[in-house]
Amino acid sequence: xxxxxxxxxxxxxxxxxxxxxxxxxxxxxxxxxxxxxxxxxxxxxxxxxxxxxxxxxxxxxxxxxxxxxxxxxxxxxxxxxxxxxxxxxxxxxxxxxxxxxxxxxxxxxxxxxxxxxxxxxxxxxxxxxxxxxxxxxxxxxxxxxxxxxxxxxxxxxxxxxxxxxxxxxxxxxxxxxxxxxxxxxxxxxxxxxxxxxxxxxxxxxxxxxxxxxxxxxxxxxxxxxxxxxxxxxxxxxxxxxxxxx
Ligand SMILES: Cc1cc2nc3c(=O)[nH]c(=O)nc-3n(C[C@H](O)[C@H](O)[C@H](O)COP(=O)(O)OP(=O)(O)OC[C@H]3O[C@@H](n4cnc5c(N)ncnc54)[C@H](O)[C@@H]3O)c2cc1C
Numbered sequence: 641x642x643x644x645x646x647x648x649x650x651x652x653x654x655x656x657x658x659x660x661x662x663x664x665x666x667x668x669x670x671x672x673x674x675x676x677x678x679x680x681x682x683x684x685x686x687x688x689x690x691x692x693x694x695x696x697x698x699x700x701x702x703x704x705x706x707x708x709x710x711x712x713x714x715x716x717x718x719x720x721x722x723x724x725x726x727x728x729x730x731x732x733x734x735x736x737x738x739x740x741x742x743x744x745x746x747x748x749x750x751x752x753x754x755x756x757x758x759x760x761x762x763x764x765x766x767x768x769x770x771x772x773x774x775x776x777x778x779x780x781x782x783x784x785x786x787x788x789x790x791x792x793x794x795x796x797x798x799x800x801x802x803x804x805x806x807x808x809x810x811x812x813x814x815x816x817x818x819x820x821x822x823x824x825x826x827x828x829x830x831x832x833x834x835x836x837x838x839x840x841x842x843x844x845x846x847x848x849x850x851x852x853x854x855x856x857x858x859x860x861x862x863x864x865x866x867x868x869x870x871x872x873x874x875x876x877x878x879x880x881x882x883x884x885x
Contacts, residue, residue, distance in 0.1 A: 650750075651747075651749075651750055653753075654749040654750045654752075654753030654754070655749045655750075657672070657749075657753065658748065658749035658752060658753060659749070664749075664752055664753075665733075665736070665748065665752045666733060667731070667732075667733065667761065668858075670762075671854065672756075672762045672763075673756060673761045673762050674760070674761045674762065674845060674846065674849050674854075675845070675848070675849055675854075675856035675860075675861055676725075676759075676761060676841075676842070676845040677841065677845060677861055677862075677864045677865035677868060678724070678729060678730055678731035678732075679728070679729045679730055679731075680730075680731075681728070681730060684728050684730060684828060684829075685723075685728075685730050685734055687825070687828050688702065688719070688722070688723050688728060688730070688735075689702065689738050690702070691703045691706070691791075692825050692828075693722070693773075693825070693827065693828050694806065694820075694824070694825040694826050694827035694828055695722070695773040695774070695827055695831070696784070696787040696791055696794055696802060696803060696805065696824075697718065697773050697774070697776065697777035697787065697803060698718065698719055698722050698773050699790075699791055700786055700787045700789075700790035700791050701715040701718060701719050701790075702719060703790040703791060704790050705719075705739075705742050705743070706742060707790075708744075709742060709743060709744035710743065710744055710745065714776075714780075716739075716754065716758075717758060717771060718771050718773065718776055718777070719735075720732070720735055720754070720755060720758035720759065721758055721759075721770060721771045722771070722773050723735045724755075724758065724759035724760075725758075725759050725760050725767050725770070725838050725842055726770040726771060726773075726834075726835055726838060727770075727773065727829055727831060727834040727835060727838065728828075728829065728834070729834075729837070729838050729841060732755040732756065732758070732759035732761060733755075735755060735759075736751055736752060736755040739751055739755070760842060765846075767838075767839060767842040767843075767846070768839055770835050770838070770839070772831065773831055774803045774804055774831060775803075777803065778803055782799070783799050783802070784797075784799060784802030784803060787802055787803070788802070791824070793818050793823055793824050794816075794818055794824060796815070796816040796817060796818070797812075797813075797816045797818055798812060798816070805818065805820050805824060806820045806826055806827055808820070837872055840868070840871070841868045841872075844864060844867070844868055845864065848860060848864055
């Protein structure tokens with residue numbers, strides 16, 4: 641049986657679960673969705689949406705989404721994981737809304753189902769498995785041709801720096817006519833630190849959901865949010881506040 645035909649089973653799976661699950665398209669009141677204390681950070685959300693995260697792989701995908709209205713399935717995985725449980729810890733509903741508006745193949749059940757999946761809110765629970773915004777794309781496109789196409793500002797960046805241009809010496813940036821922090825943004829977070837923080841928050845949220853048997857009140861969630869944020873402030877230096885360009 642060919643692969644695209646098998647993929648249709650996923651479509652019908654999400655249609656079926658979406659039809660039978662009250663509040664399938666939100667976290668609150670959705671009994672299959674883990675209750676997670678996502679951050680409210682409109683600045684980071686805008687950086688992701690507008691392709692200004694400073695991670696060329698993520699930004700190139702978001703440019704393609706805006707220009708073409710279509711991105712590959714694994715590209716959807718990358719940016720959805722980055723926005724939610726991988727790096728920025730922003731609510732999957734916000735990412736879902738952006739996809740809903742920009743995708744030409746936008747579909748209520750499939751879009752919500754996949755955001756639930758990618759954010760480890762339902763269906764998939766291995767939150768320690770995070771897509772790297774640096775190494776994942778490299779596997780498929782080692783020279784960064786995709787990035788150069790969708791982010792022409794980086795077209796002359798040498799291949800060794802194309803996925804992490806902020807590590808290029810200033811002389812290299814000057815020669816490539818792309819100064820990081822001026823012509824292209826610095827990364828909005830450190831992936832290493834942010835992904836560790838995300839795993840810790842996910843672990844605490846999963847513990848709470850298990851303890852409460854999935855019945856997590858607004859108060860429980862707020863208490864958890866306060867606790868995980870307090871721990872973050874104590875252990876993580878304030879994130880790089882880039883000047884948005
Ligand atoms: C965060 C996220 C959001 C998504 N939002 C949408 C959406 O709004 N609309 C949409 O059609 N697909 C969505 N997808 C699923 C998938 O990415 C696309 O269906 C796929 O990229 C289509 O590529 P294709 O045309 O090559 O189809 P193929 O890979 O050849 O698959 C054929 C058909 O099978 C179905 N299908 C394939 N993968 C999936 C999947 N994971 N879940 C459900 N059905 C699938 C689709 O109807 C697709 O057209 C989303 C995936 C992610 C990770």
